[in-house]
Amino acid sequence: MSAWALKAGGTAWLLRHEFRLFFYELGSSHSAKSKRRGISIWKGLMLALALLGLHFLVWSMLRAMPPLTQEPAIQLIRIAGLALVVVFSFMLSLGLSSSVKALFERGDLDLLLSSPLRSRHIFTVRLLSITLGVAAIFLVFLTPFAHVGLLLGQPRWLGIYPVLLSMALMASSLSILLTLLLVKLIGVRRTRTVAQLLGALSGAVIFLATQSFNAFGQSFRSTLLARLNPLFDAGAALGPGSAIWLPARALFGSPLELLLFGTSGLAVFMLTVHFTHRFFVQGVQQASGVLHTSRRPLGPLRFTFREGIWSSVLAKEWRLILRDPHLISQVFMQLLYMLPLFFLVFLKKDVLLQGVAASITFLSTSLASSLTWIIVSAEEAPDLLNIAPARPASIRNAKLAAAIIPVLTLVMPALLWLIAKDWAGGLVLAAVLCAAMLSVSLTNSWLAKPGARAQFNKRGASQWMANISETLIGMAWAGTAYFGVQFSALSLLLLAAALSVLGLACLMRIKRAV
Incomplete structure (x- = not known):
């Protein structure tokens, strides 16, 4: 019997199993090329170097501080x-x-x-x-x-x-x-x-x-x-x-x-x-469904048909999101960090317009990117949409609009308030914000790989190119908003950078059914 053998069924035996699972999940790879569990040698060396560096930094701090005796x-x-x-x-x-x-x-x-x-x-x-x-x-x-x-x-x-x-x-x-x-x-x-x-x-x-x-x-x-x-x-x-x-x-x-x-x-x-x-x-x-709760009997099914591809797609995408409260809660985490910006816009009299403009732009692009991935990459019936009697381009455009319109509606009160305070800067911010969300949504639809909505929090592991491109575009548009409100020439350079990354994303786009 091994020296590490423990009594089967005991707390220590189960705890050892939990440690094993934790090690397997730490740094595991589930890509199509390789399936590896646990930490690789390279990641282990990087982690060891990071810990050594952290200990050296703490040693420098404690040497400069009075001794804790x-x-x-x-x-x-x-x-x-x-x-x-x-x-x-x-x-x-x-x-x-x-x-x-x-x-x-x-x-x-x-x-x-x-x-x-x-x-x-x-x-x-x-x-x-x-x-x-x-x-x-x-x-x-x-x-x-x-x-x-x-x-x-x-x-x-x-x-x-x-x-x-x-x-x-x-x-x-x-x-x-x-x-x-x-x-x-x-x-x-x-x-x-x-x-x-x-x-x-x-x-x-x-x-x-x-x-x-x-x-x-x-x-x-x-x-x-x-x-x-x-x-x-x-x-x-x-x-x-x-x-x-x-x-x-x-x-x-x-x-x-x-x-x-x-x-x-x-x-x-x-x-x-x-x-x-x-x-x-x-x-x-x-x-797990062993205990069932009583539910009221469902009434007769009622179907509402809409005219026009845009109204049908918008209603379909928003209804699917509203039916998934767990997904809404994951997206909601990004909205929490917008609340301080609304405090700045509505409560402070001496608000720095360009700083608020840049922050709103970057956070809005992040939220638009998440909704685009849910609506485009996590489409559950692409084959059904592919055979629908509608142009694929019209369906794609309607999907992008379904991702951008909720974000634009969310920031609209802040935009109107800023336009009332500084109409020129507010209009520049509105134009930059719309262009930024459209750029990030297009980049996500071009580069993000298809996935299931249950993988929303893990989508970054399989779309690193899309993440890098979206981050660069978001930062470039945020800088454009910051200097554009000041009407600075530097905003043109950042605008060119954002459009360049967008062009590269267009060249590297993956093929989709819709």
């Missing part, structure tokens, strides 16, 4: 505490995405639950795998401080390990509880969408809060800070002795705080496993 000043603790809030929000976002994947996308829970394995072991291992996945990226970037600190005789930096793992335990436990609760309250289909949206919001809330804060004037920020400062005084809710700073003190190796916070994370995890593993089985059964 005792508890740091309260200012550093406050900064670390705020940073941990940001880290926890991203952990919660990753945890929600991983929980949705564990329930709806892995497809192996039915097999596991029908085996002789105990459901408690299955749930424990699945929750541990979510925890390790949540903590992995932060461990890579923050644990070099622990390693270098230990070499420099500053063992307090080792507190990074238990603090990050405890936070990951809490975030994954809260994520799986929230996902299962949503399954019970609103059903499986809505849970998949709502959990994706909550994950996107929890990850972007810090960004949105900071950008919204910067969007207001200096007087508002000064008044708000003046009201918040008393909360940090001694004896106040956020004072130096407040328990709110316990995770930050644990991060810097304070023994009592480290013990309390580490124990709290482990307790949350164990309580979640103890009280939730049966609820987990019910959620999995409902997700």
Whole structure:
């Protein structure tokens, strides 16, 4: 028997299987030329060099900082505490995405639950795998401080390990509880969408809060800070002795705080496993269709026929997107980053028009590219459209319009507002924005390879040429919008660059049925 053999069916045995799957999926290739699992030698060397470089950078930073031999000043603790809030929000976002994947996308829970394995072991291992996945990226970037600190005789930096793992335990436990609760309250289909949206919001809330804060004037920020400062005084809710700073003190190796916070994370995890593993089985059964919910009987089918190829294609594409709330939630993540721009446009009086113009242009091209891929590359019935009694060019043009019109409708209030403030600059932005979205949509329709809508988040792995071209065109048009509002000659050079990339994309276009 091998020295690495573990008791079959136990928690450690299942956890080893999860590690094996994680390694197989890490850097795996599923292209037509090669199918490889795990990290190749080249990728392993690149990763090792990146980690060495990161350790050298941390070594340079810690050598320039005062040695951490005792508890740091309260200012550093406050900064670390705020940073941990940001880290926890991203952990919660990753945890929600991983929980949705564990329930709806892995497809192996039915097999596991029908085996002789105990459901408690299955749930424990699945929750541990979510925890390790949540903590992995932060461990890579923050644990070099622990390693270098230990070499420099500053063992307090080792507190990074238990603090990050405890936070990951809490975030994954809260994520799986929230996902299962949503399954019970609103059903499986809505849970998949709502959990994706909550994950996107929890990850972007810090960004949105900071950008919204910067969007207001200096007087508002000064008044708000003046009201918040008393909360940090001694004896106040956020004072130096407040328990709110316990995770930050644990991060810097304070023994009592480290013990309390580490124990709290482990307790949350164990309580979640103890009280939730049966609820987990019910959620999995409902997700796989074992538990059926009652539905109202459908009424008679009614068909509405439209005249004209454009109206028919537009109605068809928009209806298919609206019927897929999971896909809408994935596209919605890009819309979140447009919200600060609308704060800048509508709330700030001294808004920098050219900066807003460039940002709106780049984000609009990104959103138009995503919709174009969904409508053109992810077409589910190309053969049916190919035999339709309509010109293929008319169908393609209508599809491009179906991708551009929603984005243009979304940014129209901002465009009208900017035209009212500066009619010349606003009209230039409107013209540049329409040309930019059309260019990116054409590039995507020419270069992006066909795929399924379920592969929306993985489409970049098979269309790197399209991604590079779209990014270059988007940046060139954003620069054109920035300098075009100023009526600068540099905008003509950027315009020529955008048209050049568009021409190259046209020469390299792939053949499509429609």
